[in-house]
Amino acid sequence: MNTPSVPDLPDDINTRHQCRMARKKALMDDKIQQAQRETGVLLIHTGNGKGKSSSAFGMVMRALGHGMQVGVVQFIKGAMSTGEEIFLRRFPEEVQFHAMGEGYTWETQNRERDIEKAAAAWQQARQFLRDPAIGLVVLDELNIALKYHYLNVQDIIADLDARPEMQHVVVTGRGALPELIEIADTVTEMQVIKHAFKEGIVAQAGVEW
Amino acid sequence: MNTPSVPDLPDDINTRHQCRMARKKALMDDKIQQAQRETGVLLIHTGNGKGKSSSAFGMVMRALGHGMQVGVVQFIKGAMSTGEEIFLRRFPEEVQFHAMGEGYTWETQNRERDIEKAAAAWQQARQFLRDPAIGLVVLDELNIALKYHYLNVQDIIADLDARPEMQHVVVTGRGALPELIEIADTVTEMQVIKHAFKEGIVAQAGVEW
Known part of the structure; x- marks a missing residue:
């Protein structure tokens, strides 16, 4: 292939496209017009598919681009030295990073120790949630800690409600x-359509970890 | 709240938990054992929910943490100076970033110009897809360009198939x-469960852009 070949479409298709796009633009402008409340938002990334944590880390990148301070607490994956962690530790002035726990819960097989670690991680999270200088707080895999009742959801909600007005929070983990x-x-469910593990491909640096 | 209160569970619950976790660990170990093929993977993030692009940028962060070189082509959002772009331009040695187009297609309303821009963007993508030094290629919003037939999907597949064996590629955009x-x-569909726009909240720096 030399140049990507583009289908040669008659003019009326171009015209129809133009009309459709104009309608779409009007709709989008209208929606944006209606949405005028400036406030910190709470986002949840859940579901069994990939991208829950990496999407939160993409938001960290966005926030850093906008000059925000970021606080990250990892509730479960702590023991793994992930690519994100290595990378984020290059920005100690902008990102406070706390990785708690000792790997996935099914690695530890010790419920009481998991509960202690989750409680300690939440203490750190609360410090971020009380600091108006922090524009974005990532609570990575918090949903897992809640699902296993390592933390009390009503206590967590009280702390989230009491956070600074403009602070954004993103919570990840399956089973919200x-x-x-x-x-x-905003709640997004990541669903698996296809997964490389099932095709016999090992977890890859830069993709899974 | 002083310390997060944790439900006081009888010992047999702890034991059951331990057994369940042990079974889970055995299952996971088995899956990881079976998945041994080391190869570059092609991931698609699609669906109407949030997190398709930000998850790809989270992967960029992971890849950078592992010392990889990264190539990014934005097929649609080019005109917006997003947080990611501002941030990634701080790493010219590690990330090659090409933002094409002039905003969302419904902003331009000019099909022929969109097709030209998509073709130019693909030329850039092909350079990345032929360079074994690049460990991860992000083709952001490529699905949109394909959905509108701005590019020919068979040509794109041929170039993806011909890429270096260990190179990862992530393609984003609704309507894959x-x-x-x-x-x-690996294909993940991001589904909307709830969206802040609908609650009357404006798009926020560090969250939407």
């Missing part, structure tokens, strides 16, 4: 509790 | 074509 979904502004 | 899903290793 209904109580948390109820108070969230 | 079945032809592309067919050849992908």
Whole structure:
């Protein structure tokens, strides 16, 4: 292939396209017009698919681009030295990073120790949630800690509600509790359509970890 | 709240938990054991929910943490100076960034100009896809360009197939074509459960852009 070949479409298709795009623009402008409330938002990334944590880390990148301070607490994956962690530790002035726990819960097999670690991680999270200088707080895999009742969801909600008005929070992990979904502004479910593991491909640096 | 209150559970619950976790660990170990093929993977992030692009940028962060070189082509959002772009331009040695187009297609309303821009963007993408020094290529919003037939999907597949064996590629955008899903290793659909726009909240720096 030399240049990407583009289908040669008659003029009326171009015209129809133009009309459709104009309608779409009007709709989008209208929606943006209606949405005028400036406030910190609470986002949840849940579901069994990939991208829950990496999407939160993409938001960290966005926030850093806008000159925000960021606080990250990892509730479960702590033991793994992930690519994100290595990278974020290059920006100690902009990102406060706390990785708690000792790997996935099914690695530890010790419920009481997991509960202690989750409680300690939440103490750190609360410090971020009380600091108006921090524009974005990432609570990575918090949903897992809640699902296993390592933390009390009503206590967590009280701290989230009391946070500075303009602070954004993103919570990740499969199995988000209904109580948390109820108070969230934006909830996205990542669904698996296809997964490389099932095709016999090992977890890859830069993709899975 | 002083310390997060944790439910006081009887010992047999702790034991059951331990057994469940042990079974889970065995299952996971088994899956990881089976997945041994080391290769570059093709990922697609599609669906109407949030997190498709930000998840790709989270992967960029991971890849940078592992010392990889990264190439990014933005097919649609080019005109917006997003947080990611501002941030990634701080790493010219590690990230090659090309933002094409002039904003969302419904902003331009000019199909022929969109097609030209998409073709130019693909030329850049092909350079990345032929360079074994680049460990991760992000083709942001490529699905949109394909959905509108700005590019020919078979030409794109040929270039993806011919890429270096260990190179990872992530393609984002709603409405992924079945032809592309067919050849992908991992496909995730981001679904909207709740969206802040609908609650009357304006798009926020560090969250939407």
